[in-house]
Amino acid sequence: MRSAQGGDAGQDMREIVLDTETTGLDANATDRVVEIGCVELINHIPSGQTYHVYINPERSMPRAAFDVHGLSDEFLKDKPKFREIGQEFARFIDGGRLVIHNAAFDVGFLNAEFARLGIPAIASDMVVDTLQLARRRHPAGPNSLDALCARYGINNSRRTRHGALLDAELLAEVYIELIGGKQAALFANDGNSGQSARGLGVSGRAPTRQRPTPLAERLTEAERETHSAFIGKMGDAAIWKLYEN
Numbered sequence: 001m002r003s004a005q006g007g008d009a010g011q012d013m014r015e016i017v018l019d020t021e022t023t024g025l026d027a028n029a030t031d032r033v034v035e036i037g038c039v040e041l042i043n044h045i046p047s048g049q050t051y052h053v054y055i056n057p058e059r060s061m062p063r064a065a066f067d068v069h070g071l072s073d074e075f076l077k078d079k080p081k082f083r084e085i086g087q088e089f090a091r092f093i094d095g096g097r098l099v100i101h102n103a104a105f106d107v108g109f110l111n112a113e114f115a116r117l118g119i120p121a122i123a124s125d126m127v128v129d130t131l132q133l134a135r136r137r138h139p140a141g142p143n144s145l146d147a148l149c150a151r152y153g154i155n156n157s158r159r160t161r162h163g164a165l166l167d168a169e170l171l172a173e174v175y176i177e178l179i180g181g182k183q184a185a186l187f188a189n190d191g192n193s194g195q196s197a198r199g200l201g202v203s204g205r206a207p208t209r210q211r212p213t214p215l216a217e218r219l220t221e222a223e224r225e226t227h228s229a230f231i232g233k234m235g236d237a238a239i240w241k242l243y244e245n
Contacts, residue, residue, distance in 0.1 A: 016096040017175060018106060019164045020036050021035035021071060021163070022065065022109055023059060032059060035052075038050060044176060053079075053085050056076050086117045087117070093122075099172070101174075134174075134178060145167060148178075149174060152173070156170055
């Protein structure tokens, strides 16, 4: 797969915030991917493009995995198999930098699935691990997705169970905060520097608010006259003359 875009002046940077759900923890055994969710960012701003699919793992769902994401054998039995969506998914992420929390887990599973189809593996230079970013920024932790949402005031009340697309949406907000917060996209190359995208953690600066009624004058007339007399002694070239009245 191609390396991620970005870095050249005038070139948009494409990133794919990605999450998966699986039947278990071992990509090298019999566990499989059952859900993929992706959110596209262009110059750190959500483009509106997403990718989401449920996948028939061609095996039964262990109870422990079901308790995490709630995807049952019955629900998944009529969903496409990975071999039916693999090429389409590979095209979607091609050329984009992948942003993943605990990336080794998801990349391990995706590369195992790609290997079964002869699709080139995801290269390490295409991946940003937000867990590693979080550990560097917040070494005392905790740095789970839920903990980072709480730290940055991101509403994750919908997250009663793990879900790939919802988790990718939340991670996109967390990622923007990790790389510098709301200032990250104020001067994006696509001309939308004033665009508000708070749904994914980016917003422009609000206009300065003016008082509807000016504050009352605090100087007395005597104080004003004394000040004017003092300024008058400085000569006509004094810079303070510019600020009189």
